[in-house]
Amino acid sequence: MAAPSRPRFAYKGDRLKPLRAFCQTARLGSISRAAEALFLSQPAVTLQLQALEREMGVRLLERSGRRLALTREGEALYELARPLVEGLDGLDAAFRERIRGLDAGELNVAAGSSTILYLLPKIVEAFRAAHPDVRLSLHNVTGAGGLDLLRSDAVDLAVGSMLDVPADLSYEPVYRFEPMLITPRRHPLADKPEIALQDLSPYGLILPPQRLTTYRLIDLVFQQNRVPYTVALEVGGWEVIKQYVAMGLGISIVTAICLTDADRERLAARSLARYFPSRTYGVVVRKGKYLSPQARAFVELIKPALFERGGYDDTGPSER
Template structure:
């Protein structure tokens, strides 16, 4: 008969590795085996056996006695830094889980959106949502571009509402409505009275545009370049409300999306559709693929469509105020 190969040492505690690691972390934190045993409701010999077994497994001395206090060796310090977040995370798992479940029921909803979406599109949606879900804490995160995508991917927000031109493969975008590109001028501007508006008619007048890093500026530049029409930028400034104010003051003209045009703008601005030259902008809901939407998130998205349709007739189909 062939000789038996000696079996590798087996330690019973390996069946539950959390116990010796918890004993080790408590001893390191309290500096005493007896105090650690008291905190864990164990006997001091039981904690000592767990610590000894842990040192045998790792093949290193983890603790050393300094007077009446126990301190960590260099190897013990390394293990403590690795083990502590694991032990604390597992010990706090029940409470964290209950908090998450309570959040699903009691309600917390995080929505990412740009300034124009928050200002022009979401007010009635938020109002309706608050009326039907007063117990839900709603947070609107004012972000644009990559910032909103980062929040979605890290699950810092449940969903995003806004406009997207290029949709990454890991996200899902459901466009709900499209807003026309509009020329805005002062009411007494020559372009406001022109019967047929051509793109080259805009060349003599300085444009007021958002910053170059934003999609609107790049889109305007692309359309003028493709049509070989020269243009000038009189002023570059952020915020549709600021742009509309400066146009009303006669400082230039601008090209905006009709989402930002309100009833109050009828009195100070003339608007002309530029759908012949510029694409419309879609607005809708963006979510991370595979993400489970809470009932609150689904309820919020269901409110978007009727709220948008209330704006359908105002500046749609090339309507203009002259």
């Protein structure tokens, strides 16, 4: 025998109205005050409360002195319904706030120091020329900090290098940079016809701190090839490393992104692509995120500019 169907009530077609009436009555403790807050008549609020109680099949409110108080069941429903009602009632304001940046012409981009210093200047220059009214903010962050900004929508996108791409992010690599050995111009390795990994052993390396991926990757390659090496100095920042190498304090292994024309006048640079993997740089976004027109314009500037300089693919916002 089929179970009897539950009766249908007129208010069930619009559940928001009785839930809103219920939440206001629970908050204010009075039908009359709830009616004032909702700009409705008291009978209308009463009907909505009665319909909700019939639909739920329980008593939600009871008289407690001069106020209406929640029953145990009413407290459970209020706990569930309040965030829903408040969220819907505040949807318009939240939506306006969310798109405020679009209306105001804002663009927030996360990137590491190397990306900001070496990769983005011409991109930013072109974007500012094409979109002078857009307020562009570059957030200098590394590693998890950049991922957190992406996931919280504090930035529209990120530009950088990723080795491992989390499942909730999308990474579009655009440019590949070779690993380079840098030495002073008059160093014995500067003009050596062929560079083998063993050739680096007699000379102290100047490397980024051990916590960064670059150091760990270099150590891994030397260990795998069973080649001994020494670290003369640990220091952060490619500019500092290049300066110390130019001063003759050691040699280093860097990514070609940091080498400028001026650097090649004071440093000798040799490719180590035979031993070390290349690094790619590209655009990182949160999967499913809507990109504003200004964000899409920024991305479109990155792609042709990078391809023009010889880039191609592999795997966000991190400074290694």
